[in-house]
Amino acid sequence: MSEIAIQRRGLMLVLSSPSGAGKTTLSRLLLEEDENISMSVSVTTRAPRDGEVDGRDYFFKSTEEFGLMRNRGELLEHAKVFDNYYGTPSAPVDEALAKGRDVLFDIDWQGTQQLMETANQHLVKVFIMPPSGQELEKRLTKRALDPPEVVAARMDKAWNEISHYTEYEYIIINDVVEESMKKLRSILRAERLKRERQIGLANFVRGLQQTL
Ligand code: 5GP
Numbered sequence: 001m002s003e004i005a006i007q008r009r010g011l012m013l014v015l016s017s018p019s020g021a022g023k024t025t026l027s028r029l030l031l032e033e034d035e036n037i038s039m040s041v042s043v044t045t046r047a048p049r050d051g052e053v054d055g056r057d058y059f060f061k062s063t064e065e066f067g068l069m070r071n072r073g074e075l076l077e078h079a080k081v082f083d084n085y086y087g088t089p090s091a092p093v094d095e096a097l098a099k100g101r102d103v104l105f106d107i108d109w110q111g112t113q114q115l116m117e118t119a120n121q122h123l124v125k126v127f128i129m130p131p132s133g134q135e136l137e138k139r140l141t142k143r144a145l146d147p148p149e150v151v152a153a154r155m156d157k158a159w160n161e162i163s164h165y166t167e168y169e170y171i172i173i174n175d176v177v178e179e180s181m182k183k184l185r186s187i188l189r190a191e192r193l194k195r196e197r198q199i200g201l202a203n204f205v206r207g208l209q210q211t212l
Contacts, residue, residue: 007200017128077114
């Protein structure tokens with residue numbers, strides 16, 4: 001079976017959710033199986049958790065370094081979340097999109113709103129919901145990455161994040177991971193097929209016309 005590849009403009013897939021809803025797992029699975037999408041690695045002033053690697057999970061920065069990047073206009077968006085600063089470096093995103101690659105963003109609603117102002121036509125916004133508050137608490141406690149007071153603070157903030165769900169185009173209730181992955185793949189597949197993202201289409205159609 002042959003499949004004609006049409007040159008595509010890269011899209012920006014934004015995943016937001018309250019902490020613990022499973023966004024990191026879904027992102028990891030998607031990046032493993034789909035070679036046309038890469039992760040936007042954020043900068044943060046938060047301390048690394050056990051097992052986190054600088055440059056892979058985040059670029060860990062001091063508040064001063066973060067402020068310099070922000071003032072130099074090197075961040076596509078930035079926000080304060082749980083008393084720490086987070087931001088998306090612009091350069092790697094611009095580079096990937098220019099090559100026709102898609103970019104995955106794990107950012108909060110504040111960052112999504114900023115991207116809507118500057119890059120709305122490239123955005124695909126997906127909000128991941130936990131199936132219930134009890135399940136969210138269980139997941140936050142089970143991953144044992146944060147002390148109990150941090151878990152409690154994250155539970156407190158969950159509603160703040162969830163209350164922004166209407167700003168997203170797609171909602172996935174993440175109960176069974178494999179089912180959520182099927183939904184995420186469908187979203188990506190359909191969004192990649194959008195006419196305005198297939199920038200090689202005009203050439204293809206001209207060629208097609210010659211053969212009619
Ligand atoms: P965590 O500390 O658990 O890694 O992330 C906390 C929250 O910050 C998550 O909701 C995550 O989506 C958000 N976040 C991570 N990186 C960025 C970023 O670059 N920009 C914004 N706006 N939020 C981010």
